[in-house]
Amino acid sequence: MLNRFAKELIENWRLGLVASTNADGTPNLSPKGTFVVHDDTTIGFADLRSPGTVENISERPVIEVNFVDQLTRQGVRLRGQARIVSPDMPEFAKLKKPYIAGWPDLADMINAIVLIDLSEVKPICTPAYDAGAECDALRQSWMERIRDINIKHSVSEAGEC
Template identity: 50%
Template sequence: MITSSAHRMIEDWRLGFVATADAYGAPNLSPKGTFVVHDSKTIGFAEIRSPDTLKNIALCPQVEISFVDILTRRAVLIGGTARSVARDSDEFARLFPTYEELWPDLASSFGSIVLVDVTACRPTCSPAYDNGATASDLRRNWMQRVQDINSRHEQSEVTPC
C-alpha cells in the first residue's frame, strides 16, 4: 500500500528512477518524470522513449522505483509488478486525460502508460539524520546548493540532450 508520505513525495517530485532487468539479469535504471498515483495500490508513468524499460517489463514485470526528495534527503522505494497499457486501448483512453492535464506539451509523445501494482513501499533517509540533522537543516543546505548550481549554469551555456 502506498503511504500518505509516499503519495505526497511522488506528487511533489514526479521523478522516479525505475529499475528493471533484462533476460540475462543485467540491470537497467531509467528516470521517468511523469509519475501519477492512481490509488493506494497503483502508480503509473507515461512512457516516452523507453524501449529498454518496456522490453524488460515484458520479460520480467518486477520493478523497483526510487523517489527522492533531493532537499530533505528522504526517499521511498516502491516495489511492484509493472505492465504497459497500449496507446490504442480503452484503458489508455481512460488513463490518458490525467497525464495529458499534467504534461500537455508531452502528451503526443506518450507511447503507452506503464502501471505498477505496488507490493512494497519502504521509506529511507540519509545517514545525516543519524548525526542529528533535521529536515529543515538539510532543506536549507540543499536549497543553497541548488541556488549555487543554478547561478553557475546561468553563467554558462548548457547543452540540451
C-alpha cells in the first residue's frame, strides 16, 4: 500500500499531522515528529506528549495523517485504524526499538507506541503543478524562502517552546 515515495517521505520528513476526533465531534489536529514505517501497511509514532490524541484514538480509532515535503509541496494522506501499544503489552519492547534508535534522547519519555493500520493512501500535490510549476524549481524557491526566514529570525528574538 505504501509506495516508495510515501515511505521515503515519511522517513525523510518524519513530521506527520495527525487528525483524530474529539468526543464532541470536533477535529483534533496534532503534529507528531516520531513517525516510523513498520511495513507496507503500518506506520506508527511514539506517544511522548499526546494525551488528547491517545484518548481520542482509544475511543474513535479511525484517524488520518498527512505528510508533506515542504520544498516540493508533494505529500501523502493516510487513513487507517490506530491502536495503542502500551509498555505492558508483549509487542511493545520490539516495536520500541526503531524509536529508540531514531530518537535516543526521548527514549525514556515514550509512554506508548501508536500503530496505524492503513486502509487508504492518497497523494497530495499543490495546484502549482497544474499551473506548470516544476519540482526542482519549487524546491529551489522554497529553499530560498527558508534561507530568508532563517536570516530574518537569526536577528530577531527567538520564540519559546
